[in-house]
Amino acid sequence: LASAELYDPADDGWAPAQPLSAARYEHAALLLDSGRVLVVGGSNGSSAQASAELYDPAEDRWIPAQSMSDARQGPTATRLDSGLILVVGGWSDGTHLASAELYDPREDTWTAAAPMSTGRYGHTATLLGDGRVLVTGGFDGLEALESAELYDPAANSWTPVQPMSAGRQRHAATLLDDGRVLVTGGAEIYWGEEEEEEEEEEREGEFASAEIYDPVSGSWAQTAPMNFGRSQHTATLLVDGRVLVAGGSAVVVESEWSGYLANAEIYDPTAGSWSDAPAMAVGRSGHTATLLPGGGVLVTGGNQGIDANAEVYDPSGASPWSEAAPMIRSHTRHTATLLADGRVLAAGGYGIDHIPIPSAEIFDPITRIWTEEAPMLAARDEHTATLLDGGQVLVAGGEGSSFIPIASAEVFDPIARTWTAAAPMITARSEHTATLLDDGRVLVAGGYGAGYIPIAGAEIFDPMTHTWTAAEPMTTARNQHTATLLDDGRVLVAGGYGVDYLSIASAEIFDPVTRSWTAVEPMIDARYMHTATLLDDGRVLVAGGYGAEYVDLSSAEVYDPATHRWTARAPMSTTRYLHTATRLLDGRVLVAGKVVTNGLSGASAEVYDGATDSWSPAGTMYSERFGHTATLLRQGKILVTGGEGPGGILASAEIYSPVLPGAPCDTDADCAGDSCVDGVCCDAPCAGACMACSAAKKGAGPDGVCGPVQAGADPDDDCAAEAAATCGANGSCDGRGACQLWAQGTPCGAASCNGVSEVVDAPLCDGLGVCAEADTRSCGDYRCVAGACLAGCTFDTQCAEAAYCAEAGGDCLPKKPVGAACALPKECLSGLCLAGVCTRDSDDDGVADHEDNCPEVPNTSQANTDGGLSAGDRLGDACDDDDDADGHPDAADNCPLIANPNQADANGDGIGDACDCASPRKADGSACDDGNACTQTDTCQNGACVGSDPFLCPQPDAAVCRVAVCERATGNCGQRYKLDRAPCPGGECI
Template sequence: MRINLHISIICAQVLALALPSVASALSVSATGNLAHARSGATTSMMSDGRVLIAGGLSTPTTTSSIEIYDPASGAFSGGPFLSLNEPRSAAIAVTLPTGQVLIAGGRENVGSESTLRSAELFDPVSQQASETGMLGSRRQRATATLLADGRVLICGGFDSGDGGGVNGDPGVGGLASAEIYSPLSGMFSPTGSMSTPREQATAVLLADGRVLVIGGYDASNGVNLQTSEIYDPDSGQFSQVATMPGGGRSGATATLLTNGKVLIAGGYNGNYLASALIYSPDSNTYTPTASMGTARSQAGAVLLPSGKVLLVGGQSARFSATSLIESYDPVTQTFANEGNLASARGSASVSMLPDGRILVAGGYVPPPDNNHGGTILASAEILKQPLATATPLAHSMTTPRADASSSILLDGRILVAGGRNGSNVLASAELFSDLLDTFTATGSLATPRELASSALMPDGSVVLVGGRDASGAALASAERFNPLTSSFSTNSASLWHARYSAGKALLANGQLLVAGGRDANGPLASAEIFDGHTGMFRIAGSLATARSESSTVLLADGSVLVAGGLGTGGVLASAERFDPGSRSFTPTAGSLGTARRGAMTALLPNGKVLIAGGYNAASVALASAELYDPLSDTFSATGNLTGARADGSIMVMPDGVVMLVGGRGATGTPLATSEIYDPASGAFLAGPALSNARSRPIVALTSFGRALVAGGEGTAGTLASAGTILRSAFATTFTGQRPSFSVSASMLPLPAALILDGEGLRGSHRLQSIAGSEGSSGGTASTASNGPLLRLQRIDNQQVIHQAPDGTLPWTDLQFTTPTLARHDAFDPASRMAGAYRVYIGVNGVESNAAYVSLYWIEDEIFAAGFQVGD
């Protein structure tokens, strides 16, 4: 079964209100080093959000090694079994619609230099490289461009022969020929030739699907070329276009701007160039624009979500590389200084990561003079912009409330129900609209309740279980909110044991686990499972230790961690794990390093669990944090918070960064601060200041990628005020169009595939545009961020999952299709747990607003009748 996600573009005026422009400074920090120093490696953004860096010049020769950078861990992984079939540098590399990476040609320097015809495919799932068809011609320093139909165009390059010495083939030198690689056949076939041999040229896919090939070096005549040509995929032929003013250039960067024009920056023509040009496909003309602050060739270029282009590093003179980072603004047509790399470098691997950060790895530093050798680098750096400031909302909640239940609905609205206002426990509920930035009252609960356990069920309803009423008594009742009628109905069955402050987790089969909590007699060890189909509660195995206010989270393998909390004898350091198959709890091999209750808990993209802050046995807020590793079943310390924090709220942003908001500090007073945890570095950094100090606030992710912060307890009582925080300045400065889609059917039985239909799925929004943004970074490979990255994020445990496209179907600017998603299997990467998911797609860091889809089992036909509460 398949589902279509139809694109609907939200008006620019509304987006302008939702996404205010906020200026920010670029920061540079170190990240994990490459195991092998390398320059001129192939670089590819894979469909799971990791970066493949393969081959290149190393020490002392060309390498066949592969390393993969994981943004979640901030580290490169490699090893003897992660390798190309043969060493190569100056090769071409393109991520195909299948999710595999094509790596072809290049040169091998092992004793003598030889140019290669061979090609291979790297599979990110098996992490193995396999042979594919051979190039028609040996070529290195060619260009490679992924066409709109999923084929790859390879143009020009240089053939230095087979390295066979006196009796070897000397090669033909510069190449004008071009060929096409078909992922369906796995074969290369010739296509029309260029008019001029050219190597180290720059190619960019235009918005109309044609390919512009710019400049380069003609080895036969020893000249850098002023000419450029356009390849038409329909005719398979090249035609010459305008000549660049100011002389020829090779090793330049070329980037397709959001207005459809092309920025060509820097390069080499006997001198290193700082000049830049703009090519207009409509008028077929080059126009000079402002010059860069420094000359550079073999630099990195990245199109930012703001529409600006970031230029990184490069060789700036015969004996020097530059560390300067500059941005080009198409509106003002000027370059601006954005800071410096820690290490000057050219020919580096430069990639925009899914979270908008930019990875700069490896590269080359020229020698200081003729008497010294150059240096190949293994170091890597991360460029990022800080979080934007929090923005107060003009509209407050209809009622001040804290300790309320909140959940995002499948239509993007956020339900806030119950809680308390001072000592008054509430039955009222309200809905927040991300589009209008307003709260409106909705149907009320039958029973006022606070500290209830709530969850968005796979059928789209929201269930609230237990809690505490106005008299302080624990409740056994449950209610469900139906978004179609905007009303609550009392569930026909009650809990077996009344409870509040319980742990809860939506299991892989779509049922809700409610564990522990407390009643009038203290903490509970009992656990129950709520079945949304029948509306019934079933007894599950008991916890090994009675506990409330625990850290409870669904893990990536479908089991549930329950850690810490308040026990009958005080605050706990013990932890246990629930197995849904046996419905039993087992103590974990390790315990928390610090006993804590009420900690802020989040599942990280790397599968580990962050447990931060909370209260110790003396009810003093903690600044320490720990990580739980499901593989070793143990806990370990991570970086400390910027300050002690308890009774705060936590969320995993769509990019995988964790935000902690509000709470109470070491003195017990409410906090107006937030902080950011970076899983890659293990460090906490100060985040945006809140407009109001608040503890126990309501926090939820909105469809626009903002964090809604509302209510809570302030210094003068319960709050109704609300505000939002944007994840990064990349998002705040984006003013163009973005993919934005809604789900036409919110519930989807497994197995099924997701189909995204619309425009902008490869970054294009121009009329008659079919291609999307893709460009060269000045080397031999396409920009490593040009593919669409589809990301699913579970609503409940906030697990972030990158989803590859269907390998048998090409993605275009108009359509992206996933493989068939099966029911949950811990060992199957294509499987999914039952539950509700946010759906995002991003290209070149420009991310869509969220759509929502709910997955459930195929045999659950009861869902077809709508929302059911059972008998």
């Protein structure tokens, strides 16, 4: 083909595009950075092509591009990190190519690249995270290859890597999110068009195996195999990191399958396991799969027997089908009977080896578990199983272990869990019908008997006597027909396979009262292996089957017992036979499965609505199947079991629920996905705090889709409020499916003071549930009080140690250094303001250091006894160890302040003669020492030393409520607190 068309995911529509300049298949197509699409190579039907062309979507036109150096069919094309396109391998004129070339879209030029180590066709090429390209497998003309090699664009070279575990071609390779490469399936031998004459067993080389390449270690590791061997399939990386594998050519099994799979499965790289996905509507291989912007996967074309079809896989889409636990054994042509307690008995049929089996098992819809029961007394398939009024199950006839019809019958007791032989039927038969009559008896009719010849005979089983009684035979011998109990108690038998080995259209009615058959108007279409379903209005819907000329049918018709007429109804969307048809609780009819014909999937299902005479899609089952059973469960769901599929006879089971997400429900059993949440069927179990499924609880979005509760709400009280100090839940949901934590910046503690003038801010929640330590900051010139920095002052004590409270304005100001102008001592760091200048007073005696004769020792009076003496010094008395400069240290001098060089002491009183007024007696006015350092003039008076001229200490600021007093021992001025209630500026001292 040369045709092209465009798909728009927004409206799910196709539009024609301009055709290519030349027809081609097995070409390569790649999206370029410019938005154009490069198409290269392929075959025109007779030879490989070297041509290339570019599609411009903006102008809907094809632009010729430079041709490759080599014509090639089935090449791979890979965009490199540089924007160049690497094209490798393929097939041309009988040669499997090893050559490679690079296309530069900017220059429209091709350049030869280093060739691979071997020619390959049907290989894969995967761009790795480091920019290299991994090429795996393929066919070299002799065998499928297990080899793999890496192309390095920087070095333009190929390097062999560890080979795969098996040679494979037409496989798939998918780059996983973690950088590894998943390789799936493929075929061991080539079975292309030129080898159509090969024996069929050569097609049994398709692999189910899968393996993973790790670019870091350069090694392969086996992972779980797929459920089906397949080649020419697709493997698409989904948005969530899983891989969807769909379709492909299947191993040919002993069945009527076309060899094209509709089945799909999903690989989970984290778990290293596979799970089933709903099957496609069409079995196909050699198709394409494209990841759409919304996360869906568009599957188009392929080898499937019909043209012009596409379908989209939606990973998040709701499906009415869900997988159930598989049966213990594989069954087809078996029976599945709803028991009185709601469980389902599956019995007999063909087993996995295509021979009749006696096994029986029971499915419990509540636990979804199968339990093995005692086997039947006889192996059988194509038998009937009828629930009797007493709750027991009558099994009759079928094909026995010798593959001939049998007459035996047996009864299963669900309470005793035993099988008991019943009287055998009068006639051995298989592919017959069994109908429970209104009076509790069972009518058995038709089937094929000895010699595989259809029979007309009928007989009735009486559960009261456990005996069979012959009934009037039908007017027409038939097998693979249908028998339907009408509302008036009669039984309609229609169609079947006749004695002339043709499908028949005849129909007849059995009247239990007269025990006779009456022919009625024949069906419009002759058919067998069809279905017949009683509708709510009493009419009977017949659908599908195998018709005249051996054509499978899609037609449907309805029989009206009131008029005895057949009326054509809307046909099904596809032909079907060996399907099932089950009336739903709402009166509609579900049709599911079929033998695959024309490539159409055996997994498709549709629902008939008698009120509108229309069919609507009902999704696809997880497995293609025919010859299966479908049983209506009490909850309105339908259990589908067994049958035949692409993998042979099946053990799998699945459940259809007509109730989709968003519909009202009371219990999980009401819903397709077994999840009833918030009173609606939900697409997921939706467990956990702050998750909901109803729009009302979520606050937005549709019913039936599990999602987070809107931020700020908590309809189910999932989030108990915790104190802000914990930074935990604040009592509402966060809008992301979890309890909302106290917001970032929420205080989770109190601020505190660190020392005098630093504050530690209150700790704050980080928004992640942690109370984070806060910063420590300075209060500057102010003090920190009760975890806060003061912002003004009245007293100096409200300021930092290196600050003072200004007299005007109430602000704390930094104290000034020595030499700065000042008005008050508190303004100075030194604490001393003299003559309007901040001065240092190291000994705190009120005398500036630069004027102090004792800078380090208090000497407020600045007394310096020897200051005027020729032998004296400039040191004040407080720091001079010889105040009188008489050569005797003060500590040992008997006259410390008056020179007494010889230390004369006439009266021996310890006071030297030079300073003793009494002995020898001195004249009044003579200098002496009265022992009080605060008197500045001491003289002898009448033989005693009298002090005078007391030193007056400078007084501190009256606002500090202190007074300076001269200390007798040292002459230093010490400060004392004023008495309470003493006046101070603007108040009283306290």
